[in-house]
Amino acid sequence: MPLIIAQETIERVCDLRRQIHRFPELGFDVHRTAALVESELSALGIEYRRVTPTGVVGVVRGARGGPVVGLRADMDALPIPEQSGEPFSSEHANAMHACGHDAHAAMLLGAARTLQQNRKELSGTVVCIFQPAEEGPDPGGALPMIEAGVMDDPKIAAMAMLHVDTRLETGTIGITPGPVSAAADEFYISVHGRGGHGAYPHTANDAIPAAAAMVLGLQNIAARETDPLASVVVTVGTIAGGYRNNVISDKVEMSGTFRAHDPAVRGQLGQRARRVIEGIAAAYNVQATLRVVSGYPAVVNDDKLAADFAAYMATRENTRVERAAPTMGAEDFAYFAQLVPSVLVRLGIRNEGKGITAPGHSAQFRLDEDALPVGVRTLVAFANVVTSGAIRLGAERHAAGD
């Protein structure tokens, strides 16, 4: 029989989500949100601790021993002035929960409440991880929490997270085996020529046409050098150079992002870009440097766990499950998923009847709160099936010989 989430829990999740939404916080500075999470965990009688200055971990211990499951929510907002029109809109001028992390944190608190209330039936332990800085800055909030031991005590065997998704209707969840988000690396290019008078180009080495050729040349990495069936993005996002109309520029600065799903493809992007940049610099008689800063790896869902959980949600929880297409977005849940079998679940929040269609990261972003109980149910179901052994993990399957 499908899980029933108590009406009181659904109302509490909605209320918490709105409280977090009204006071969005950025990056690692999610002090108010972390304090709210702690006070809720405390009121529920759930043991909790700080792991990193604004990372909070709550531990629900079942009455019987069993596997340890991790559930992760992010808590940070974006530096966007809100224009959603919601009555509980941001009271901070330049911050907005435009990626749904307010809902992620509230739903995980709802799942913690449900699991805590039913801990007599729970065989195993559920670690609820509330992290800051999913949207950056580097290195993101996940990695410092992992380095501080969040996966180790108790030792987590499998993980899941939810992310709201405006591509999917409310009532639908998306579960896709394999890569679901991209690796994202930043790059910075400096082009140095020699300045001069705009009327006498032969006396100078113009950095601007060289930079223009680099922008076009870099596109060849995606268009001509990468298997068309692999996913890759090369975007030059900023370009700056020059002083005025009749001055030849001695330098241009550019920055951009590389995205890829396949680690092998990702691994070639830097050297390919360097070859293009240095070749064009030589041809244009300028100097150029390329600096690549590694960002989040791709999130790779565990094939078996994702497929088993999708089947469970569809058949046992009567939930509409779609195989949502992977995206080229980035997500630092990737670091957890590198350590243990994990599933990133997309939660449908689209509702055209309510006019809820604006994409994440836009100032008009809204989410359909009717999706919140679906999310809570998904998190609780994941915790239950893994702790109960209804879905067995890779190593156990191997030990059992099937």
Ligand SMILES: [Zn+2]
């Ligand atoms: Zn985001």
Ligand SMILES: [Zn+2]
């Ligand atoms: Zn997000």
